[in-house]
Amino acid sequence: MRTIGKAVRAAAFVAAMMLMALPGISTAAEPGGAKGMHEGHDHAAHGGNDMEKGEKIFSGKVGPWAAEARLIDMKAQMEKSGVSAKTVAQFAGKRHLMLFLTDPATGKPAAGVSGKVAVSGPDKASSSTVTLVVMGEHIGADVGMPTPGKYTFKAEIESGAKKGSAAFSYTLK
Helix, strand or coil: CHHHHHHHHHHHHHHHHHHHHHHHHHHHCCCCHHHHHHCCCCHHHHCCEECCCEEEEEEEEECCEEEEEEEEEHHHHHHHHCCCHHHHHCCCCEEEEEEEEECCCCCCECCCCEEEEEEECCCHHHCEEEEEEEECCEEEEEEECCCCEEEEEEEEEEECCEEEEEEEEEEEC
């Protein structure tokens, strides 16, 4: 029985990740690709919260790269997708952190990047370190943010001989 439960959770997670990836895939396939997705798109017009890409929590430099960090509320995303309440409940307190890195000269997504993010939350239980995984046009990881309060993210990114770091914060209400 325990194995079946793990398989169901794994399948739900994979389905969730695929649902979150679909808007990015269809947009990246349009003329201009991923570069076109960032150009001319006024995130401020959406209050910095574009549901497909989550809420923007950082924009700046990470070493040699231009960077944008976004958070998706996984529970809210699952609720909108129409999955069962039981599945939605499994995503309570979880966010998906996405870090978009681009070459500032070309605007093209950075290739071969990897990294880690240390998350410091308002209490010990909400602090962790996660490995960022390549997911299409971004690197990302799921992070637990169970408690309202201030979260600080410290990203360490590398690609070959290039390295960079950035710190940014977000207050969960």
